[in-house]
Amino acid sequence: MTLSDKVVLITGGTRMGASLAHACAARGADVALSYAHSAHAIDEVVTSVAATGRRAAAFATDLRVAAACASLVDDVIAWAGQLDVLVCLASVYARVPLDELTPQDWxxxxxxxxxxxxxxxxxxxxxxxxxxxxxxxLCSDWVAASGRPRYTGYLPYYVAKAGVVALTESLALELAADGVQVNAIAPGPILPAAGTTPEMQAAVMQATPLRHWGGPDVVTHAIMGLLDQEWVTGQVVRVDGGRHLL
Incomplete structure (x- = not known):
């Protein structure tokens, strides 16, 4: 897809989303971003994208609410007149031991x-x-895309991300006849998780064949590659430095 004068909506506009927003704007797209809590950070992204000459806007959205998700899309279309690309990057990543897991956590x-x-x-x-x-x-995870859990304490996270794989494939089939392509990325060690020690981070690098953190731009490159494809749908692309190989 040529992104010139297209409209892209990114949920989760900080970290990986910020990198993607700038890449889309550089190729001529207008960018909408949703956020839950990071108002200041998202304002910075909007300001920097707008400085390139493309339109940019942020929408506060509680993605836990189905109606809010629908309203977000409606608001973006009302703002820009169309919607050509949706990228769902918003995610919750928290370790909760099974014995402490509440129905609300789930x-x-x-x-x-x-x-x-x-x-x-x-x-x-x-x-x-x-x-x-x-x-x-959509956004899955390298562990879920590899077909089996590898860490304890992340049960609902793993189930959700495995569900994204199934959702990607099912939606791709449902929408193919209408020319809508659905794919997913499955990031690995992009950035060190909050609260991890140097020793923990070193262990992750030891288990990653390419031996370094990916950084937000590798996810951007993978997504932009998918947007360039006109005959790829239902795929889950692992962006994990080879982490799934070990």
């Missing part, structure tokens, strides 16, 4: 990491299908 993890992807994608697809084109990119 519901909130799935609400953001799985349910919001579905609700946003369905709302976006309703606009894309009559136009006969569009891209939806």
């Amino acid at each position: 519901q909130e993890q799935l609400a953001v990491d799985l349910d919001a992807s579905f609700h946003c994608a369905r709302a976006a697809a309703a606009h894309m299908r009559p136009r006969g084109a569009g891209h939806v990119v």
